Amino acid sequence: MSNEDTLTGLAEIVEEVAGVSAADVTADKSFTDDLDIDSLSMVEIAVQAEDRFGVKIPDDELANLKTVGDAVAYIESHRA
């Protein structure tokens, strides 16, 4: 799976959890500042991403994922 596929999958999760259009979920966007996603929605996104991509995203790591690109890079480097 490529970075692009990961981004597409993550965007679908963000749309489902937070109601943000998947098309707006691009690598440069900040979850908090650009997409207006709060910490609880980030947890829900992390839980779904764990299931979908087979990675573990603990809360302390989650706090470091500021942008969509950060999350894609984390998923890519940690997936089994």
Next chain:
Amino acid sequence: MTGIRLAPTSPGSRIAGLGHYRPEKVVTNDDLAQIMDTNDEWIQSRVGIAERRFASPEDTVATMGATAAAKAMAEAGMTPADIDTVIVATCTAEVQVPHTATQVAALLGIRAPGAFDLNAACAGFCYGLAAADHAVRTGSARTVLMIGSEKLTSWTDPADRATAIIFADGAGAAVVTASDTPGIGPVAWGSDEQHTQTIHIPDRSGRLFQEGQTVFRWATSAIAPVAIEAAERAGVSLADIDVLVPHQANLRIIDAVAKKVIAAGARPDLLVGRDIITTGNTSSASIPIALDRMRAAGQVRSGALVLAVGFGAGLTFAGQVFVCP
């Protein structure tokens, strides 16, 4: 020597009456914003609570429980003489000794019942309902008064914006009696012993502490499967469930659990208890309060199939299907 003889069993048990009590004092988010750094928008968006009830100094875990129980007995058409067992699920009793159940019995004039308290925190109602069902079916009891009663405000720091905005006070009760057909399904219960300190009160003078994000992650991922398992154990299709009543911990947890239960086969128009909006989180009392208020509002009718799931400190969880009285 003869062997031990068992009591005559009952093929099932059912809830014959429900009741609840909410203290009079309404506390709004604006009221709380006067005493701590919080605001209505933040509380409503993160927790889903608009207002909650706080007990008066005269309200105790026992008096609130007795008030709720008297209403449940009235609906069931039972007098104190009909009750032979009293169970109180609570994690906020004012004192450890004596326990609350005998105090409730004294307040209601119930003579010499089997009486015990049970602490499974916010899962207490579902654990207590299971204990009541087991006692009735095995012949240990004829009719059980099962109560969830909590005065969380005794144990929260009134200025702690992480907990004081969430937790509230109240009681709910169910009368459980023998039935020819099962009205209460098998319980799906368990715990996560790796997270004992995630929600805790450090000592007897301490105040309740909660790692909110850890609890949120656990509840939004682990609890829907418990509800689904409870339906499976009862041999009931999720599509047959009329009402889902999760413990009223946080509206976003409730909605996340409901979404997963619907995705697993429940009807899209499944009624979901969202009583937290005007009652707050009342721990073991939240499920019976939510269900009883949905009945009073005409949303849930007698005979409806209810799926309840409690979860909280421990971390502990339990769920079961039952028929609404």
